[in-house]
Amino acid sequence: MIVRGAVLREMGLPKPYAESRPLRIEEVELAPPGPGELLVRVRAAGLCHSDLSVIDGSRPRVMPMLLGHEATGEVVASSAAGFSAGDAVAFAFVPACGACGPCAEGRAALCEPGAAANTAGTLLSGVRRLDGVHHHLGVSGFADHAVVSARSAVKIDPALPPEIAALFGCAVMTGVGAVVNTAQLQAGRSAVVFGLGGVGLSALLGAVLVGAHPIVAVDVVPEKLALARSLGATHALQAGPDVVQEIREATSGGADYAFETVGSAKVLEQAYAATRRGGTTVTVGLPHPSQAFSVPAVSLVAEERTVKGSYLGSAVPSRDIPRYIALYQAGRLPVDRLLTTTVGLDDLNDAFDTLAAGTSIRQVLLL
Ligand SMILES: NC(=O)c1ccc[n+]([C@@H]2O[C@H](COP(=O)([O-])OP(=O)(O)OC[C@H]3O[C@@H](n4cnc5c(N)ncnc54)[C@H](O)[C@@H]3O)[C@@H](O)[C@H]2O)c1
Ligand SMILES: [Zn+2]
Ligand SMILES: [Zn+2]
Incomplete structure (x- = not known):
């Protein structure tokens, strides 16, 4: 299928990004999910400083890359046990293989194959489903659809508004x-x-x-x-x-x-x-x-x-995301106060100028 998303082809372009326009809204071919993977209709993606750090070159990544890693959406097709079409999911920006040394110790944030895949700009399996473009931290959430490893996804309460749900995956x-x-x-x-x-x-x-x-x-x-x-x-x-x-x-x-x-x-x-x-x-x-x-x-x-x-907050995402969502729903963790505004794909370059100025908290892209 063809997806529309924000692709970075060159790091370190000058500010303001409203003029240099480092993020280009492009159509990219997205292959179907392989074994253990999910096709997700992305609903919302937060703008994190770690996306900005790729844009400004302070966190160098392999180019070109479809950015966005703090996202949520709805499963459209699943080749993975435990996930079905219609499930609401949030993404963790390190896939946890579940089998390596750190995963076995409960330190999913340090998953070794997960880190290697993130460095290579691939999914956990080592492949790319985006044609000619790298995945950002196994997510690439600045697009209407994403193919991810099921080990990058955590099932969440579908009642949560997407612009809130997205925040749990990173911030x-x-x-x-x-x-x-x-x-x-x-x-x-x-x-x-x-x-x-x-x-x-x-x-x-x-x-x-x-x-x-x-x-x-x-x-x-x-x-x-x-x-x-x-x-x-x-x-x-x-x-x-x-x-x-x-x-x-x-x-x-x-x-x-x-x-x-x-x-x-x-x-x-x-x-x-x-x-x-x-x-x-x-x-x-x-x-x-x-x-x-x-x-x-x-x-x-x-x-x-x-x-x-x-x-990644030394987290085990499948354990911690549901806990933090339950605390939010109980009024103990008012993360809705972090939401500054929602934006569209075409507003992203301007929105990263705002993030760089430090005046926003979370701007969330709605898709
Ligand atoms: N460790 C992780 O897993 C992880 C995950 C996500 C983000 N990050 C990193 O965490 C950092 C924060 O991310 P964010 O999205 O909240 O960024 P942000 O840009 O929204 O927030 C950074 C804040 O720091 C403030 N600031 C700037 N200079 C300062 C100074 N000298 N003293 C005090 N405050 C100052 C800014 O005004 C801004 O409010 C980034 O470096 C990001 O890459 C790390
Ligand atoms: Zn982040
Ligand atoms: Zn692992």
């Missing part, structure tokens, strides 16, 4: 998972979140959910500070050179846990400096591969500090 799973799985943050421990985009605000919602206190939120955009307060942050601080000292004051000497959700090694250094002795820094943002960060090595030892990476 919510990543941000809430960083708090619940990676940090295992407990009630009464203090937390600071750097960066209040879809991922950082999801981490904030996760910190509120588990009863962390106090909770400090940091961003460069003032409007986001007000939103963070309304979502449960006890302090919201403007980013800048003084912010580490301000966090140390707000948390009586440094936060137990710091979350970096910006994608900057410099901010990661601030996050580390904002933790107390014995504190843990969880790094979620994805800086350019050339960026390094440095900490006084002895502080890891003499102050028993920890730095932990968190990919």
Whole structure:
């Protein structure tokens, strides 16, 4: 079949994208699903900074690529056990083979064949179903239809509006998972979140959910500070050179846990400096591969500090997405507050300018 979707052919074109138009809306031939795969009518796809990082070249990927990885839709045809036409699904951006070492340990985010397929721009099986175009993280959700591995999909409640359901596949799973799985943050421990985009605000919602206190939120955009307060942050601080000292004051000497959700090694250094002795820094943002960060090595030892990476929220998607959806439906995880606006395929280049400016949270493409 022919699908219409947003294809990136060249990374690093100049801003504004409204003028350079890195995403071209093209018709691409999509082959039918192979064994263990699904054909999905995509309904909605969120715009994540990781899509922007492919566009601007800070997260290099094999070209050309049909972008979009935070998506939801309805199964049209299934060659996989456990899925039938009509099922509502959300996608996880790492397929979990279920058989490799990390999968066997319950660390689906580290699935080895999944990572290899994502690097190659293929589905988990190693094939491409898009003619002449690579898949983005096994999803390629910026198109009206997608063929995915069933191991990239999780069945969800069909009653969920698509523009909400899409968010669970990346922002919510990543941000809430960083708090619940990676940090295992407990009630009464203090937390600071750097960066209040879809991922950082999801981490904030996760910190509120588990009863962390106090909770400090940091961003460069003032409007986001007000939103963070309304979502449960006890302090919201403007980013800048003084912010580490301000966090140390707000948390009586440094936060137990710091979350970096910006994608900057410099901010990661601030996050580390904002933790107390014995504190843990969880790094979620994805800086350019050339960026390094440095900490006084002895502080890891003499102050028993920890730095932990968190990919895909250290999640098991088939376990965590249904849990987070149930919490949303119970009013405990108001992720609808992350939705800024909905857009169409032809608006995508402008929408990525807005994301780059930091003024939106989640813009969601409706298909
Ligand atoms: N680890 C994972 O599995 C995973 C998953 C999804 C996204 N990511 C990464 O997480 C990061 C955040 O993604 P997002 O979609 O929420 O991005 P976003 O662009 O929506 O949010 C980033 C926020 O950081 C703020 N910011 C910029 N500079 C700052 C500074 N110096 N101090 C504090 N805040 C600052 C921006 O104003 C913005 O609000 C990106 O690097 C993305 O690639 C990682
Ligand atoms: Zn993402
Ligand atoms: Zn695996």
